[in-house]
Amino acid sequence: MLSACKQTFSSNLQSNYRIATRCLGSVVPDLKLSDFGIQNEPVLTYLKGSKERAELEKALQEISSKTEEVPIVIGDKEFRNNDIHYQVMPHNHKKQIAKFYYADKNLVQKAIDVATETQQKWDRTPFPERLRIWEKAASLMANEYRAKLNAATMLGQAKTIIQAEIDSAAELIDFFRINAYFLKEATKYQPISEDPKVTKNSMRYRGFDGFVAAISPFNFTAIGGNLAYTPALMGNAVLWKPSDTALLSNWVTFQICREAGVPPGVVNFVPADGPVFGDTITASPHLAGINFTGSVPTFTRLWKQVAQNIGIYRNFPRLIGECGGKNYHFVHPSADVETVVNGTIRSAFEFCGQKCSACSRMYVPESLWPQIKKGLLEKRSQLKIGDPTDPKSFTSAVIDKKAFDRIKSYIDHAKNSPNLEIIGGGKCDDSVGYFIEPTIVQTKDPHDKIMKEEIFGPVLSIYVYKDNQVKETMDIVANSTSFALTGAVFAQDENFLKQAVEDLKMTAGNFYINDKSTGSVVGQQPFGGARLSGTNDKAGGPHYCLRWGNPQAIKETFVPLKEIDYPYMKQ
Numbered sequence: 001m002l003s004a005c006k007q008t009f010s011s012n013l014q015s016n017y018r019i020a021t022r023c024l025g026s027v028v029p030d031l032k033l034s035d036f037g038i039q040n041e042p043v044l045t046y047l048k049g050s051k052e053r054a055e056l057e058k059a060l061q062e063i064s065s066k067t068e069e070v071p072i073v074i075g076d077k078e079f080r081n082n083d084i085h086y087q088v089m090p091h092n093h094k095k096q097i098a099k100f101y102y103a104d105k106n107l108v109q110k111a112i113d114v115a116t117e118t119q120q121k122w123d124r125t126p127f128p129e130r131l132r133i134w135e136k137a138a139s140l141m142a143n144e145y146r147a148k149l150n151a152a153t154m155l156g157q158a159k160t161i162i163q164a165e166i167d168s169a170a171e172l173i174d175f176f177r178i179n180a181y182f183l184k185e186a187t188k189y190q191p192i193s194e195d196p197k198v199t200k201n202s203m204r205y206r207g208f209d210g211f212v213a214a215i216s217p218f219n220f221t222a223i224g225g226n227l228a229y230t231p232a233l234m235g236n237a238v239l240w241k242p243s244d245t246a247l248l249s250n251w252v253t254f255q256i257c258r259e260a261g262v263p264p265g266v267v268n269f270v271p272a273d274g275p276v277f278g279d280t281i282t283a284s285p286h287l288a289g290i291n292f293t294g295s296v297p298t299f300t301r302l303w304k305q306v307a308q309n310i311g312i313y314r315n316f317p318r319l320i321g322e323c324g325g326k327n328y329h330f331v332h333p334s335a336d337v338e339t340v341v342n343g344t345i346r347s348a349f350e351f352c353g354q355k356c357s358a359c360s361r362m363y364v365p366e367s368l369w370p371q372i373k374k375g376l377l378e379k380r381s382q383l384k385i386g387d388p389t390d391p392k393s394f395t396s397a398v399i400d401k402k403a404f405d406r407i408k409s410y411i412d413h414a415k416n417s418p419n420l421e422i423i424g425g426g427k428c429d430d431s432v433g434y435f436i437e438p439t440i441v442q443t444k445d446p447h448d449k450i451m452k453e454e455i456f457g458p459v460l461s462i463y464v465y466k467d468n469q470v471k472e473t474m475d476i477v478a479n480s481t482s483f484a485l486t487g488a489v490f491a492q493d494e495n496f497l498k499q500a501v502e503d504l505k506m507t508a509g510n511f512y513i514n515d516k517s518t519g520s521v522v523g524q525q526p527f528g529g530a531r532l533s534g535t536n537d538k539a540g541g542p543h544y545c546l547r548w549g550n551p552q553a554i555k556e557t558f559v560p561l562k563e564i565d566y567p568y569m570k571q
């Protein structure tokens, strides 16, 4: 019986594949990265006794035994001042792991001057040389510095072993290697030259004439690396403002890239107060682009500042911003319950829900609710929440006091609202670290703020709908939030899936069928959302690096121009 079920499920999964490909209006070939001679960085196992486990343990020991001092770096100079800050371990906030300094307005301006000057030289570095440096950086990240990157991410951002390995090893390495590959492929395009003996047409990619500001979030070490170094790969010079709470892992990334050969001044490491940094870069005539990932309010502020200053710039600054989400799991009455339960627990609670793609609202049919509720509560109660270095921990603390207070305020709202009931978790304790239990809330109101606003924490809210209201509930999914980042539908009914792919088309930049809403992989699921979730430039996809290139078309003519008149004029 069980194997029959499995068979049906897997044959249904195959038809889901057909649904997605048919929606594209053409047959999609099955291509693997290896068909092009490259592959995603393997995720290592960290089994007891493995080489990687021993190296990681040593790196964890080294990092936790000191407070690393991290300077501001502009060009080839390091700067320190009296505006001192500390990065602490979120799961043990008495422990400082990095001491760093905020660049003031003058230092940010200095970085702008250095970057703008460096850009001119860097842009002349031939692509093969840049690609060589990027490959070297990827190789250093994959080998010599893998353990250090992961340890800095685990201790600084409270990620477990697997969470760090996926982020600061696999995804970071993929961004370096696969973007370089995409660039190499893109430059193969050359415009048509009808008669190359007379005229040769060509196209080349330049960087932007000015500087690019890369402003990165705390939650992914890989995102910081991509935001700063993909524009750099394309010939830009960058001011990288890392997040205060991802400082150490971002610093390790920066150092690796310098060791790989990225010249001084191409990427400048500029920790700063957010608004001071934002105000200074948007006031510079040389601002050529902002590569941002973070919250909607921060991106909106930057966009407004650019709009207000639009007359001062040498270029129209390119604005790329990937922002928040209110990601959904929509469960159809035909769904496979086990897949729903396991996928939802992982999506909602891994890394404490601090992924922009984390599932935070779920819609479940009345008929499946008893089984799904039982499954979610059972699995939830087995999750170990603790020190990220403990291999048994499923997840750890949230990033800082501000996040703790924000998430707790939603839990308090759930405790106090007659429409909401906390059915699992709900405890918060910041005495040692910023710990919040994975929390499951059931709501009678699908429009409650808990179903609409980004919480960015381990809070999953569930609305149970009547089985005969699938269509009405899908309308609520589609129209009740301003975000459209990721979403997942779970069903084995092929007709429903065909309908859902169309009806929910605008609700998610990354759409999943019978899979959780998180876990995109570079080159496999290019990532980004629409509506207020961002500009959807698809990090990890083939076009992303081109967004940071400034193409120039060149026409070269080999025959002299002998006259001004056209032939018909002489008739």
Ligand SMILES: NC(=O)c1ccc[n+]([C@@H]2O[C@H](COP(=O)([O-])OP(=O)(O)OC[C@H]3O[C@@H](n4cnc5c(N)ncnc54)[C@H](O)[C@@H]3O)[C@@H](O)[C@H]2O)c1
Binding pocket: 215, 216, 217, 218, 219, 220, 223, 241, 242, 243, 244, 273, 274, 275, 276, 277, 278, 279, 293, 294, 295, 296, 298, 299, 301, 302, 322, 323, 324, 325, 355, 356, 357, 454, 456, 485, 527, 528, 529, 533, 534
């Ligand atoms: N869509 C995506 O790909 C994606 C990926 C990761 C995270 N996110 C989103 O990021 C958010 C979480 O990250 P966060 O808490 O670090 O976001 P945040 O907006 O608080 O901070 C992002 C960065 O902006 C800086 N900043 C703050 N104010 C600024 C200002 N006025 N000018 C310039 N810079 C300023 C911060 O210091 C930080 O470096 C969530 O909303 C999450 O959904 C989105």
Ligand SMILES: N[C@@H](CCC=O)C(=O)O
Binding pocket: 219, 220, 354, 355, 356, 357, 517, 518, 519, 520, 521, 527
């Ligand atoms: N690539 C990640 C999303 C990054 C946002 O935080 C995922 O899909 O899990």
